[in-house]
Structures are given as C-alpha cells and as structure tokens.
Amino acid sequence: MKILLFGKDGQVGWELQRSLAALGEVVALDHDSTDYCADFSNLTGLVDTIRDVKPKLIVNAAAHTAVDQAQSEPDLVRTINTTAPGVLAQEAARLGAWLVHYSTDYVFDGSGSRPWTESDLPAPLNVYGQTKLEGEQLIQAANPKHLIFRTSWVYAARGANFARTMLRLAQEREHLSVIDDQIGAPTGAELLADVTAHALRQVQQHVEDAGLYHLVASGETSWCGYANYVLAQAQYLQATKADGSNKTLHLKTLVATPIASSAYPTAAPRPLNSRLNTNKLQTTFGLSLPPWQQGVSRMLAETL
Numbered sequence: 454m455k456i457l458l459f460g461k462d463g464q465v466g467w468e469l470q471r472s473l474a475a476l477g478e479v480v481a482l483d484h485d486s487t488d489y490c491a492d493f494s495n496l497t498g499l500v501d502t503i504r505d506v507k508p509k510l511i512v513n514a515a516a517h518t519a520v521d522q523a524q525s526e527p528d529l530v531r532t533i534n535t536t537a538p539g540v541l542a543q544e545a546a547r548l549g550a551w552l553v554h555y556s557t558d559y560v561f562d563g564s565g566s567r568p569w570t571e572s573d574l575p576a577p578l579n580v581y582g583q584t585k586l587e588g589e590q591l592i593q594a595a596n597p598k599h600l601i602f603r604t605s606w607v608y609a610a611r612g613a614n615f616a617r618t619m620l621r622l623a624q625e626r627e628h629l630s631v632i633d634d635q636i637g638a639p640t641g642a643e644l645l646a647d648v649t650a651h652a653l654r655q656v657q658q659h660v661e662d663a664g665l666y667h668l669v670a671s672g673e674t675s676w677c678g679y680a681n682y683v684l685a686q687a688q689y690l691q692a693t694k695a696d697g698s699n700k701t702l703h704l705k706t707l708v709a710t711p712i713a714s715s716a717y718p719t720a721a722p723r724p725l726n727s728r729l730n731t732n733k734l735q736t737t738f739g740l741s742l743p744p745w746q747q748g749v750s751r752m753l754a755e756t757l
Contacts, residue, residue, distance in 0.1 A: 457508035458482065459491050459541075460515030464609035465555060468646035469514055476653060480506050484515065491515070493537035494529065503544040510653065511545050512553040513538055516585070520559070521720040523580040534584035539591030546596035551656070551663075553649055558605035558637060558669075560586040563724020566636075570730045571603075571665050579721035589665065598660065600652055602645065602668040605727045606679075608748075609642035610755045615676070616683045617756070623684055623706040633677035633711030637727030638669040641748035652738050662737055667729035670745035680709040682746060686753050702757070 454477030460466035461481035473479050482491035482502070489505065490498025493515055503511065517523060517533040538554055545552040559582030560575040577583040592599050608614040622629055648668055656662045674682070687702055714723065731742055 454478070454509045455480065455506065456510045456512060457503065457506050458512045458514065459493075460513065463514055464607055464612055464614070464642040465645050466514035467611055468609065468642045469512060469649065472646040472650040473512065473653075476650060477510070480508070493517075493533040496532070496537060496540050499537060499540055500544055503541070503548070507548060508550055509548070510551045510553070511541055512649070513541055514555060516555070518581070520579060520581045520723075523584070524720045527580045527584075530580055531584045531587070534581070535587040535591060538588040539595060542592040542595035542599065545598070550598070551653070552592060552596055552599045553653065554588070554592055554599065554601045555645070556589050556601055556603040557582065557585050558603060558727040558729055559724060560589070560603065561724055561726070563635075563726045565726055566728070567726075568728035568730035569667070569726075571667060571733055578724060581721060582724075593665070598656075598663055600649070600656065600663060601665045602649065603665070603729060604640050604645060604668050605637045605729060606639045606669075607642055607645065608639055608752060610752045614752075615639070615679065616749065616753065619680045619683050619709070620687055620702060620704075623704045623709075624702060625705070627705050629680070629706040629709045630712045630716070631675075631677040631680045631709040632714050632717055633675045634713050635723055635725050635727065636673050636675055638671070638673055638729070639679055639745045639749055640669045641752060644668075644670060644743070644748055648734075648738070648740065648742075651740070652734075655738055666734040666737070667731050668734055669729045669731060669742070670748055671731070671742045672744045672746070673728055674745065675711070677709050677711040679749075682749065683753065684708065686750055687757060690753060690757050 562576040
C-alpha cells in the first residue's frame with residue numbers, strides 16, 4: 454500500500470514515518486519538499502501531488518498551529534486548516550483512498566468540567582479552533598473513508614515543547630508562574646502515531662469503524678501541574694542517573710506558582726476545559742490509553 458504523508462517534519466509527522474512504515478511504502482513530505490508540492494497554500498500543487506503519487510492512504514499531520522498568530526491572518530489559516538484538508542478528502546475519495554487527519558480540543562469552548570465527547574456541539578473560541586472544525590466538516594462531507602483524531606497538548610522528544618520550555622525557564626528565572634485553570638491531557642506524538650497505525654489496520658477490514666475519535670492520554674492536569682511534574686521528574690532523573698549520562702540542569706526554580714488565565718492574556722482565547730472523553734476510541738479499537746505521566750516521563754528520560 455502506498456501512503457502519502459504530509460507534515461513529515463512536525464512532531465506527529467516524524468513519529469508517523471516510523472509507525473506507518475509497517476503498513477506500506479511511505480512518501481513523506483513537508484511544506485518545503487522539492488520532489489512534490491506539499492505547500493498547503495498551493496491547492497493546485499496539492500492536487501497534482503496526490504494524482505501523481507496515487508496513494509491508497511493519505512495522512513495529514515500538517516496544519517497552521519500558531520494559535521495567537523492565526524488571529525491576525527485568518528484567510529491563510531483557513532486555507533491551510535480548512536480548504537486544503539477538504540481538497541485532500543476530495544482527492545482521496547476520487548482514488549478510493551483513506552484519509553487520516555488530526556484535529557484539536559480547541560473546537561470546543563471549554564465550558565464546564567465534563568470531558569467532551571465526539572457528539573458534543575463544538576463552539577470554537579478562536580480562529581485556529583474554528584478553521585480546524587471547518588476542516589473536519591469538509592472531510593466528513595467529502596469522503597466517508599476517514600479517520601479524524603482530535604487531540605490536545607501534543608509533545609515529542611524531538612523539537613520544541615512545553616516541557617523543554619519549562620526546564621529552560623526554570624534555569625533562567627528565580628520565579629516561574631504557570632496557568633492553572635486550563636485542564637487537559639499532555640499527549641505524546643509517539644502515542645498518536647502508534648494508535649493511528651493500529652486503527653488503520655482495523656478500518657481496512659471494518660469500514661464501519663471510520664469516523665471521528667478523541668485521542669489523548671488518560672488522566673488530566675493543568676499547565677501548572679504539568680510544569681511541576683516536569684520539574685520534579687527532572688530533579689529525580691538528575692539524582693538517580695549516577696553514570697553522568699543525563700544533562701546537568703541548574704534549576705533556579707523548583708516549583709511553579711499557579712496563576713489564572715486572566716493574568717496572562719493572549720491574542721487568542723483558550724478553552725479552560727480541554728478534557729476529551731476517549732471511551733469511543735478505546736471501545737472501538739480495543740485500546741487502553743496510558744496515563745499522561747508515563748509518556749512525559751519517558752520523553753524526559755530520553756532528552757535529559
């Protein structure tokens with residue numbers, strides 16, 4: 454099976470190159486690829502790429518994810534997050550191919566404290582969330598052979614992420630304040646990639662399992678709780694790695710102080726409740742999702 458992967462150099466795309474390799478030949482592209490066009494602002498080029506490659510599976514790990522910047526360039530963001538995924542879905546349908554797409558907790562308004570289910574009514578607070586929701590809708594309308602995974606707070610051992618930022622700031626500052634009223638689940642790109650491959654194997658035989666799913670690690674925390682877990686794990690790793698294999702961290706801040714979102718205004722409002730209910734995914738695909746701490750601990754052990 455030939456697989457066309459967009460966004461290969463992103464956190465999720467990098468892990469997908471590994472997990473999808475067992476399913477077939479992967480043609481992995483990023484926005485600056487030269488062999489084929491993978492620039493999501495060039496819709497004609499995307500169509501040409503798909504028609505040249507003729508994949509049986511398209512996996513889209515590309516998106517405009519600069520949430521605050523998106524507020525000031527909605528037309529570009531809508532092209533990348535909405536129109537381009539719709540084009541992918543149309544071309545996949547023309548080929549009889551599957552499409553995998555990743556979406557976000559930001560399609561919800563963050564009200565309440567109950568984890569959101571796939572059947573809950575979306576109400577995005579910002580341009581990023583709105584365009585991601587519209588992308589979902591175009592895919593659903595164009596091609597029944599799709600898997601859409603909504604996720605949250607994605608991180609990976611490769612590239613920049615929240616954990617690394619917290620460790621850097623804790624080495625630079627005597628005091629660190631982190632938002633404590635936004636609740637979600639840090640979710641590793643590795644987990645997303647592995648679940649994607651697992652789900653794809655199943656839907657090849659059971660087309661009725663196509664659709665929209667919530668996919669996050671189990672459990673929940675705030676950004677401040679996440680930061681304090683990272684700081685505590687970093688201290689633990691430094692204390693227990695006696696062979697000198699870990700990086701030496703000189704932390705000026707050992708514990709982050711909680712603050713409200715109102716104390717840290719941003720261009721794009723964020724949902725307070727980013728909890729996602731994953732019962733549908735776990736039941737359909739026979740999965741048990743690990744606690745968020747497990748993936749974060751593993752990522753830190755690899756990078757420190």
